[in-house]
Amino acid sequence: MAGEAFESAEARTICRAIGKALDNFNISEVAREAGLQRTSIYRAFGNERLPNFSTVLGVLTAMGLEIRVVPRRRRKQSPTF
Secondary structure: HHHHHHHHOOHHHHHHHHHHHHHHHHHHHHHHOOOHHHHHHHHHOOOOOOOHHHHHHHHHHOOOOOOOOOOOOOOOOOOOO
16 A cells, blocks of 8 residues: 555655555654644644655654655666755
């Protein structure tokens, strides 16, 4: 389900999937590790509003997850960063 959410590239869909995955974690522990308030996590992943990117990264890290950036399809020329 989470993989499908990220493939959708829709922020709300991704946040809902993260919110559902959080059901398997101790929110107090995730909040402590992410340096956030529990209520902030509930608001961020409970359809009230979209979280900022640092909140998403902090929560995913606290859940033991990471984001990887990979090309969706082969490009003729790779962008230079």
